[in-house]
Amino acid sequence: MSRVVLVTGGNRGIGLAIAQAFVALGDRVAITARNGQLPAELEGTDVLVVQADVTDTASIDAAFDRIEAELGPVEVVVANAGVTRDGLIMRMSDDDVNAVIDTNLVGSLRVARRAAKGMVRLRRGRIVFVSSVVGLLGSAGQTNYAASKAGLVGLARSLARELGSRGITANVVAPGFVDTEMTAVLGEDRKTEILGSVPLGRYASTDEIAGVVTFLAGDAAGYITGAVVPVDGGLGMGH
Numbered sequence: 001m002s003r004v005v006l007v008t009g010g011n012r013g014i015g016l017a018i019a020q021a022f023v024a025l026g027d028r029v030a031i032t033a034r035n036g037q038l039p040a041e042l043e044g045t046d047v048l049v050v051q052a053d054v055t056d057t058a059s060i061d062a063a064f065d066r067i068e069a070e071l072g073p074v075e076v077v078v079a080n081a082g083v084t085r086d087g088l089i090m091r092m093s094d095d096d097v098n099a100v101i102d103t104n105l106v107g108s109l110r111v112a113r114r115a116a117k118g119m120v121r122l123r124r125g126r127i128v129f130v131s132s133v134v135g136l137l138g139s140a141g142q143t144n145y146a147a148s149k150a151g152l153v154g155l156a157r158s159l160a161r162e163l164g165s166r167g168i169t170a171n172v173v174a175p176g177f178v179d180t181e182m183t184a185v186l187g188e189d190r191k192t193e194i195l196g197s198v199p200l201g202r203y204a205s206t207d208e209i210a211g212v213v214t215f216l217a218g219d220a221a222g223y224i225t226g227a228v229v230p231v232d233g234g235l236g237m238g239h
């Protein structure tokens with residue numbers, strides 16, 4: 001049966017691939033985009049675009065209200081929106097720290113908190129957080145980002161305990177390096193260094209992340225909650 005799915009940051013990169021994977025499964029999909037625009041790749045689909053910023057609680061609440069009114073109760077939420085503001089810690093400004101934590105960690109909590117209300121009423125739901133291999137492995141120059149992504153593990157595991165009795169699962173996907181706009185900014189030397197440390201010797205495709213997210217949202221994953229699933233070509237060796 002088709003479900004109502006929300007993917008934050010579903011307008012590009014990994015989020016777009018996740019939205020496309022749910023569309024292919026026949027689900028009713030909504031995405032957030034800060035500019036409120038349907039990306040060209042989703043033209044011709046029934047995907048609902050809602051303008052929302054995960055750093056703004058009122059905007060998240062309004063997005064859910066609209067999705068519930070137009071598509072019905074949200075059964076699957078993928079908290080994917082994220083940013084980087086890399087730099088060495090001694091030169092990292094409070095703004096760089098706050099922006100990354102507020103978007104990646106608190107933004108995901110805001111989305112999950114609003115989603116939980118509807119899921120508790122439905123007595124089922126799937127919450128998937130998009131973390132990162134660096135949340136568990138650490139990464140020089142990414143203290144803010146790694147801390148935000150590690151925080152998602154505690155968030156998901158606490159939700160798994162809080163909401164498990166209502167038939168709601170909460171899991172984390174931890175991608176390795178994926179070729180998107182986020183990684184396009186890395187220099188060639190850094191890219192070569194990264195690939196040298198990945199046993200599979202290549203970046204992930206966005207579809208390889210999306211496949212794991214749809215699995216965690218599907219019936220086959222009904223008994224998986226509080227898990228961290230690495231999709232990193234072996235970089236973290238399962239952590």
Ligand code: NDP
Pocket residue numbers: 008009010011012013014015032033034035052053054055080081082083103107130131132133174175176177178179180181182183
């Ligand atoms: P992109 O930079 O390509 O896309 C980021 C997405 O997040 C965009 O859709 C963007 O929306 C959205 N976003 C950012 N800030 C906000 C906000 N305040 N409110 C709402 N949406 C926001 O990144 P990726 O696709 O590569 O990354 C997606 C997720 O995967 C992120 O959480 C990232 O940390 C994680 N990840 C990525 C890896 C990689 O190698 N690429 C590796 C591991 C994890 P907008 O278009 O409006 O800016």
